[in-house]
Amino acid sequence: MQIARREWFFDFYGPRLYAMVLGQLPAIIALFLGVTDLHLLAKLLSLGLLALPTAFYHIALTRVRHDPVLLAAVMAVIGVVFMTTSFFIVGEYNTAFAVVIAVTVRLMTAERLTVTDGAFLFAAGVLSFRTYEVMIYCGPLVALMIAWCIRRAPERPRFATTLHILATLLFLGGTVVAADSLIYPFSQDHLSKTAATVLNAWQNVQFDLTLLAALVIVIWAIVRPADLSTPKPYLFAAFFLVLLVFSPLLMLTDTLVRPHAKSQYVARSMAGLVVATIAVLIWIYKSPLADRIAAFRELRRPEAARRLMGFGLLMVLAVVPTDAFLTLEWRNYLQTVRTIVREQSGVIAYENTPLAKPPLDLLVEPWILPSQSLVLRSKRGDGIIAPPNNFDSWQPFPPAKPYPLGPFIWRD
Structure with a gap:
C-alpha cells in the first residue's frame, strides 16, 4: 500500500534500510514500468522479500554441498529457523539470519584468502550494515570469524586481505547501528512490546517441535557421541517431527496450541540465538578444537555424517505440511476480506x-x-x-x- 501511495520505496526505518530497499526492488521496477495492478505488485514484493534470504541460503548450500556435516547444519537453520519464522516474510531478520549463515560457511570452507571470498564478505558486510538489530551480537561474531581466518591463513594477498578487513569493519559497523537503534529506538513502546514477547516463542509450534528435534540430537551427541553412527538418536528425535507433520490436525480442536501464522513472528528473537549458536558450532567443527570434542570426531566418520545430513533434510521436509496449511488458511482469510470489502x-x-x-x-x-x-x-x-x-x-x-x-x- 505504502509503495503504491508513494510510488517509491517505503524506507521508513534507517537501521534496516538496505534489506528493505533490496526486497522492494522488483515491485519498484514494475511500478516504474507502469504496473498499477496491486495484485501483481504484491506478488513482486513477496518475490523480492523471499528472494533475498533464499539467495543467501542457496549460496550457503552450494558452498557446503560436499561436506555432509556442514550441509546438515545449513539445512537445520533452514528447517528450524527460516521455514518456521518467515511466513510473513516482511521481517528483515530473515535476510540477516541468512547472511550470517552464508558468511559463516564461506569462511569455514575457505582454504586461503581469495579476492572472490573477500568480495562476497564485503558485499555481505555492506548489506548487514543496515539490516536488523540481531547484528548487535551476530556482527561481532562474524567479525571475529573473519579475523580468525585472516590470522590462520597461510598467505595474505594484499587485495584479498584488504577486502576481508573491510568486511570486518562493516560487520562491526552494523553492530554499532544495531546498538544505536536499541538505545534510541524509533518507538520505545514497540521495543518494549518486542522485549516482552521474547519468551512467547513457545507459541510457535513449528519452531518448538523442530528445535526440540534438533536438541535431542545435540544432547545425545554430548552424552553418547558414538550413537551418532546409529539410527537411535534420530529415531527419538523424529518423534517431534512426526508431531509437527500432523500438527495441522489441531485445528479440528478448540486449542490455541497449533500452527499459527501470527505466532511465527514472535519466535524471531529466539531464532536469532539459534542461528548464532549454529554458526559457533560450525566454527568449532572447522577449528583444531574439534579434535578434542568426541561428537565432532564421531561426525568425521562417513556413516555418522550421512545420518546427520539425512536428518537435516527430514527437518526441512517436516515443516512443509504446516507451511502448506498456513498458506491455505491465509488464502482463505484474504479471500474473505476481499469479499467483505467488495460487497x-x-x-x-x-x-x-x-x-x-x-x-x-x-x-x-x-x-x-x-x-x-x-x-x-x-x-x-x-x-x-x-x-x-x-x-x-x-x-x-x-x-x-x-x-x-x-x-x-x-x-x-
Missing part, C-alpha cells in the same frame, strides 16, 4: 463480519485491517473494515478517510 461500501464494522468469528479471528491484526481492505478493493467505492471497537492504538489512516491510491487497484 459493502463505507466503513464496515469488524464485529459484523466473519472475521470476528473463529477461526478467522485468530488471523486478524487490528491495526492493519483498514490497509488490507484498501489494497483488496476492486474500485474506489468499496468498503473499508474498521478495527474492533475496543482498539485504540495507532493505525495508518482513519477508516473513513482512506489514502488515495490513484490508478492502483487490485485486479484478480
Whole structure:
C-alpha cells in the first residue's frame, strides 16, 4: 500500500534500510514500468522479500554441498529457523539470519584468502550494515570469524586481505547501528512490546517441535557421541517431527496450541540465538578444537555424517505440511476480506463480519485491517473494515478517510 501511495520505496526505518530497499526492488521496477495492478505488485514484493534470504541460503548450500556435516547444519537453520519464522516474510531478520549463515560457511570452507571470498564478505558486510538489530551480537561474531581466518591463513594477498578487513569493519559497523537503534529506538513502546514477547516463542509450534528435534540430537551427541553412527538418536528425535507433520490436525480442536501464522513472528528473537549458536558450532567443527570434542570426531566418520545430513533434510521436509496449511488458511482469510470489502461500501464494522468469528479471528491484526481492505478493493467505492471497537492504538489512516491510491487497484 505504502509503495503504491508513494510510488517509491517505503524506507521508513534507517537501521534496516538496505534489506528493505533490496526486497522492494522488483515491485519498484514494475511500478516504474507502469504496473498499477496491486495484485501483481504484491506478488513482486513477496518475490523480492523471499528472494533475498533464499539467495543467501542457496549460496550457503552450494558452498557446503560436499561436506555432509556442514550441509546438515545449513539445512537445520533452514528447517528450524527460516521455514518456521518467515511466513510473513516482511521481517528483515530473515535476510540477516541468512547472511550470517552464508558468511559463516564461506569462511569455514575457505582454504586461503581469495579476492572472490573477500568480495562476497564485503558485499555481505555492506548489506548487514543496515539490516536488523540481531547484528548487535551476530556482527561481532562474524567479525571475529573473519579475523580468525585472516590470522590462520597461510598467505595474505594484499587485495584479498584488504577486502576481508573491510568486511570486518562493516560487520562491526552494523553492530554499532544495531546498538544505536536499541538505545534510541524509533518507538520505545514497540521495543518494549518486542522485549516482552521474547519468551512467547513457545507459541510457535513449528519452531518448538523442530528445535526440540534438533536438541535431542545435540544432547545425545554430548552424552553418547558414538550413537551418532546409529539410527537411535534420530529415531527419538523424529518423534517431534512426526508431531509437527500432523500438527495441522489441531485445528479440528478448540486449542490455541497449533500452527499459527501470527505466532511465527514472535519466535524471531529466539531464532536469532539459534542461528548464532549454529554458526559457533560450525566454527568449532572447522577449528583444531574439534579434535578434542568426541561428537565432532564421531561426525568425521562417513556413516555418522550421512545420518546427520539425512536428518537435516527430514527437518526441512517436516515443516512443509504446516507451511502448506498456513498458506491455505491465509488464502482463505484474504479471500474473505476481499469479499467483505467488495460487497459493502463505507466503513464496515469488524464485529459484523466473519472475521470476528473463529477461526478467522485468530488471523486478524487490528491495526492493519483498514490497509488490507484498501489494497483488496476492486474500485474506489468499496468498503473499508474498521478495527474492533475496543482498539485504540495507532493505525495508518482513519477508516473513513482512506489514502488515495490513484490508478492502483487490485485486479484478480
